[in-house]
Amino acid sequence: MKKKRKNKQMDQRTKIVFFFVLVFVIAMSVSYLGLYRQSRELKKEEKQVEADIRDAKKEKKELKDKKEYVKTKEFIEKMATEKFGLLYPGEYLLKADEEE
Numbered sequence: 001m002k003k004k005r006k007n008k009q010m011d012q013r014t015k016i017v018f019f020f021v022l023v024f025v026i027a028m029s030v031s032y033l034g035l036y037r038q039s040r041e042l043k044k045e046e047k048q049v050e051a052d053i054r055d056a057k058k059e060k061k062e063l064k065d066k067k068e069y070v071k072t073k074e075f076i077e078k079m080a081t082e083k084f085g086l087l088y089p090g091e092y093l094l095k096a097d098e099e100e
Contacts, residue, residue, distance in 0.1 A: 081093070
């Protein structure tokens with residue numbers, strides 16, 4: 001009789017321990033999934049930021065090149081001709097008629 005009662009108590013304890021272990025495993029799984037999702041989102045964001053940095057560096061280089069080009073005599077002559085119609089003595093500007 002004592003053995004049956006003791007076995008019954010052990011079964012009860014085993015079930016309780018198993019229940020808490022199961023709850024713990026489920027809680028850890030849910031936590032892991034949340035962290036995994038967050039990690040994926042952060043990786044996507046990191047890739048986007050890296051792409052933005054590459055684009056910004058490319059734009060910076062283009063602006064630097066344009067800044068250097070603006071300082072050249074070629075650019076100054078081009079702007080003087082296009083915007084103000086200035087020409088060197090003896091030069092003629094030929095423009096084609098626009099057809100509609």
